[in-house]
Amino acid sequence: MKNNELETKNELQDERLLNSTVGRRSFLQYAGASAAAIALVAAGCKKDRGYENPTMNGGVTLDFKDDFGVLNYAYALEQLEAAFYIQVANSNTQFTGTNAAAKKAYFQDIQFHEIAHREFFKAALSTNAIGSLEVDFSSIDFTSEASVLGAAMAFEDLGVAAYNGAGPRIKTGAYLLLAGKIVSVEARHAAYIRDLVSNGSFADLNSLATLGADNGKGLDAALTPDKVLAANAAGKYIKTKVSVINL
Amino acid sequence: MNIVNILEEIEKVDGEIYERLNPRRAAMKSFFNVGKKISLAAVPLALSSMFQKAYGQTTLPAAVVDVLNFALSLEYLEYHFYNHCIVGKTPGSAVTDVTFNFPNAASQAAITTIRDHEKAHVDLLVTTLGSAARAPIAYADTDFRAGGAFATVYSDYNTFLAVAQGFEDTGVRAYKGQAGNLLVDPGILKVALQIHSVEARHASHIRQMRTAASGGSPVYKPWVSLGASGQANDSGVAAVDAVYAGEDLTVQAGANIVGIGGNAGITKAIAVESFDEPLDKASVVTIANLFLQPGKKL
CATH class of the missing domain: 1.20.1260.10 (Ferritin, core subunit, four-helix bundle)
Structure with a gap:
């Protein structure tokens, strides 16, 4: 239960991050400069999405x-x-x-x-x-x-x-x-x-x-x-x- | 002209418009494809064609009509079987040959529930078939004593339940056997599947009623198991062997279910119980005809 909900929430949050906080176009402009921040977001996703579980293999x-x-x-x-x-x-x-x-x-x-x-x-x-x-x-x-x-x-x-x-x-x-x-x-x-x-x-x-x-x-x-x-x-x-x- | 508005308007009157249209994706697809090519003036014509496909009864293929009329015959039989009983138990009723007593209010309520479902199925099939529906079967056309084979069907509760189980288990098998003939019409197939599983729920409950009536000895499992001597018929009534012919299958699509995947718990009985088997139309007709008067047989 939790994982599916988390999944949805994370995606929503990611979406918001891209669309409202930064904006899609400016996100692209910032992309090069914010590589570290992106890596951090990706790391956060990785953990919450449960990829660490070998049997799940990404679903x-x-x-x-x-x-x-x-x-x-x-x-x-x-x-x-x-x-x-x-x-x-x-x-x-x-x-x-x-x-x-x-x-x-x-x-x-x-x-x-x-x-x-x-x-x-x-x-x-x-x-x-x-x-x-x-x-x-x-x-x-x-x-x-x-x-x-x-x-x-x-x-x-x-x-x-x-x-x-x-x-x-x-x-x-x-x-x-x-x-x-x-x-x-x-x-x-x-x-x-x-x-x-x-x-x-x-x-x-x-x-x-x-x-x-x-x-x-x-x-x-x-x-x-x-x-x-x-x-x-x-x-x-x-x-x-x-x-x-x-x- | 806005098709979304039109559909929304229809939805207010007919909440199932999308349901009706959805299984007919081909109709929708062709409508939208046509819409791309033709002028706005021709849209109403295309629309009317789409609704004809959604609502029109003339679009039922002959094979589908055959299946639905076959199903309708069975539903009439089931309905009259239960209805005669319930009417007979109604105080002051003109029906006087239902002489057994229900052991409690719950058992009569259950039979009433089942009767109501069978009536709903009859009505739904008649509506769906429209002018293609077969002639109605009246109670007078039936013979639930089956020429004396079940002479006590309305005087002995246990016999009544045994015949009821036969009807329900046959119904499940009959719908299953016809599903493939409805592949051409996914909308109707869905409805048939929804009736099919209701019949299975009925069968499950009737079997529990039989176990309750026997005081737990013998036990009639809610699912079709093997008979006491390992035979396909687990109803304890040899006269309905035909209802269970072939129910003891243990190989499905080439896979032997007994012990499958190394599970010792999956015995022959479990393998038989896990899959309900279909029954072909001819076999079902033979069973149904036991309960129809001469001249009224299918």
């Missing part, structure tokens, strides 16, 4: 010019979901109630479903696959069942919205079918977790309106990739800089 780019972009986008989201459920398992989150054991067992099922999705995309994309994303779950309290359920619900609903929103971008029937095979499983997860949070909310489309659902038409959530990856959605949990092009 990943999702190029939506073709189906590989859409599949890598799905791969990115599955990485995120898998990482979340793995952390739930590792944190040994205590589920409560008479169905505590069932909840724990189903969370483990879901964990392996998401790992299967992640590994499937990795294998299918092969050399076209993006690298591993670094996640940031610091906003989730893994010792709290309510926090974990809330986050799981957000991930699953967002996953459904992402697949539904990206599906129409796919050009190849076989890839569309594969996405379709996965999204309904995500919807089953979403409904299950929603019912754990509040029984009967499995398909509360009104509550999903902000994700593009339409209760009047009986339509589920659907969001474009830029909205899914925004800082107030999945972007919050992804440390790696994800650039989207050709959307």
Whole structure:
């Protein structure tokens, strides 16, 4: 979360520095004289942008010019979901109630479903696959069942919205079918977790309106990739800089 | 003449104008390209052509009409299945053959929610198809007892839920199987996907209702798993084997999902659960026809 926001802020600040404080033309005029100052700004950026982390390599780019972009986008989201459920398992989150054991067992099922999705995309994309994303779950309290359920619900609903929103971008029937095979499983997860949070909310489309659902038409959530990856959605949990092009 | 103003005006009346136009990028592109070449006087003509593409129902290709009418048939069936139940549970109703009792208010509310969604799907598809929509299916055209195979569907709650699960899981498979035929129209494809996942949410909840009704034995997972004997049908109802035929696939696009990436936790059951399978139109029609009166079959 923090890194993405910092990223934006830094860019805004850089922009301001160039445009208002110095001005683009005068910046060019001063360029030669201010080499030291520029180096300082660059150094500041370098640190804040997290380039020091070797796994991030300056982030990943999702190029939506073709189906590989859409599949890598799905791969990115599955990485995120898998990482979340793995952390739930590792944190040994205590589920409560008479169905505590069932909840724990189903969370483990879901964990392996998401790992299967992640590994499937990795294998299918092969050399076209993006690298591993670094996640940031610091906003989730893994010792709290309510926090974990809330986050799981957000991930699953967002996953459904992402697949539904990206599906129409796919050009190849076989890839569309594969996405379709996965999204309904995500919807089953979403409904299950929603019912754990509040029984009967499995398909509360009104509550999903902000994700593009339409209760009047009986339509589920659907969001474009830029909205899914925004800082107030999945972007919050992804440390790696994800650039989207050709959307 | 300012196209932005026009679009903004339309947006006040039709909040989805950009949504309608956006999937038809080709229409927009050709409009703007035309705009570069032609005189200002010809712009209204080009505009009208663009809106025809956004709103016009005549632009639906025959293959898309077929898919949507197929979907509409299924939605009519689902709607009547649930609606008959809800109407039958309404005090003073003329429908008297719904004799089971819901175990609690939440279960009746859930079935009502699902009924409302199916009705919304029917209405949406009818509107989208316009004059190309198939003839409506009435409750009298249906036979949810399936010629006696599910004779207790409205007198036994468990049977009702078992048939409901069959409908929802079939619906998910049917939409999935048709998605590829909608590639030609991304706007309609998106809507179909949005219906598809709602059906999956329904299926998940119905499965949980079945588990609640059984007191947890047997358990019906919210997702399609392997049956107790390792068969594709995990519903416990052999009469609906056709609904689950092929759901036990464990190889996706050439990749064996069992143990993929060295993950021992991905068992055969997990591999099956992780991917829902499509069902071809002919198989879905066979299932749907079980619930339609002679002379009304698809």
